[in-house]
Amino acid sequence: MLPLQVLVADDEPVSRTVVAAMLKKAGYSVIFANDGEEAWKKLDCDDPPALALLDWEMPGLQGPEVVQRIRARSGDTPPTYVILLTARDSSADIVQGLKAGANDYVTKPANEDELIARVNVGARVVQLQTALADRVRSLEEALANVKALQTLLPMCAYCKSIRNDQNYWEKVETYFTQHSNVSFTHSYCPNCYERYVRPELEALEGAKAAQDRHRQGR
């Protein structure tokens, strides 16, 4: 599997370099943003990084504002797991950061083991979300198939053909093969054996006996 991509947004270059080195050592791929505006640009796309470590205090857009924008965005874009990284450590700050929509919070300077442990938690959440989204998609596809068969089908009372949406009469087999995953194999039931197959076999036997008699009589 490809390494997960992490965005590191921090206007402070020493911190940026150290955090990136910790992430790379743990097997993540890293992209950078030097301020909040740049971070938002890199997160506001169809294929954003799976995780983001955002510094709280950056020029322009601050970390919590970037998170609010991410959470306010609508559409199918996969949600980015956001960890705020900051020297602020009062519980009022922690509450404010989480209320803004951050998933987690790490104080600076970051302790390597703690940072990586928290990023790994984020990676697990992202992978679960992706697996769940895939599952929902395949269930929706299955549901669409079921719906296609949940309609009122006009059927000929005599030959059992089915009238399709284009107003053509189709054989039952053709209709179901096209509208579902069903395919058919042909056989006969005991009733039809008695009614159709046995008389046909007997007729064949009779014809053969007549032919033999005719040959002997010559």
Added chain:
Amino acid sequence: MADVLDPAVIESLRELTPPGEPDVLNEVLTIFLQEVPPRLERLRTFLAAGNIVEVQRAAHSLKGSAGNIGARALHDICRQVDDKGRAGDLSGLAPLVAALTLEFDKVEVEIHRLMSN
């Protein structure tokens, strides 16, 4: 006397280097030496101009840099300037910034010593 740079932090930076890659410790210290002096200069200019908001911002950023290389004393002075700036308290800032400059000089010497080893 306490270490100018915390040896445990320096060691952990050194250990961040992946095999066959350029030394992370060296990279971080080089960036520190490039980035910190201009920001220290900016902090002094803003202090002279009485711009407390920018003084706080510069101190906050310097605090982050200092913390990351284990410059404990420098980090502590930056934190005091950051706190005072946040509180809008200009009193006693000048001596703190003077102390910050002195401590930075010590850190710079220590970095050069580490990098020449």
